[in-house]
Amino acid sequence: MFFKQDGCGELSNNLNRLDNDVVVDKKEGNAFTSSQFNEVVNNLKLDSFVVTGLMSNACIQKTCKGALKQGYSVNLVEDAHDSIVKPLKTIWNKRLKKIGVNTVTSSMYITIQK
Numbered sequence: 001m002f003f004k005q006d007g008c009g010e011l012s013n014n015l016n017r018l019d020n021d022v023v024v025d026k027k028e029g030n031a032f033t034s035s036q037f038n039e040v041v042n043n044l045k046l047d048s049f050v051v052t053g054l055m056s057n058a059c060i061q062k063t064c065k066g067a068l069k070q071g072y073s074v075n076l077v078e079d080a081h082d083s084i085v086k087p088l089k090t091i092w093n094k095r096l097k098k099i100g101v102n103t104v105t106s107s108m109y110i111t112i113q114k
Contacts, residue, residue, distance in 0.1 A: 029059045032066035048073035050109070051101075052080035056092040064101050078103040 002011055002023045011023065026034045049067050051074060053060055060081045067074045078093045097103050104112070 029055075029062035030066040031059075031063045032070060046072070048075065050075045050077060052077045054082060056081050056083040057085070057088045058083075061092050061096060064096050065099070068100055074101045075109070076101045076103050077106050077109050080106050 002015065002017065002021060011017075022040050024031070024034060024037045024040060026037065028034070031037045049063075049072055051060060051064055051067075060076070064074050064076055074096075076093065076096055078089075081092075082089055083092075093103050
């Protein structure tokens with residue numbers, strides 16, 4: 001599933017997207033505020049999430065917290081998100097881990113998926 005934030009550009013053509021991948025438009029930092037997103041999650045009967053993206057201090061932390069609040073397991077790929085202020089990635093990795101988010105590196109995640 002991919003997100004497209006209103007007013008923040010388009011998804012890159014370099015993404016490895018499949019024909020059946022869902023693209024959800026969102027207006028808020030926390031993906032769980034999108035009724036379209038919640039509908040997809042409910043239809044797919046998801047119970048965990050892998051989070052990557054931009055703005056560690058905004059969308060990343062808000063969506064991780066939103067998932068935890070709803071009772072989902074959250075895996076944050078700690079080197080697959082970023083922020084304009086570079087130290088924020090490390091700060092949010094630590095803060096989110098303290099509240100129950102599982103953090104993994106991208107190489108660990110890829111290895112687990114094989």
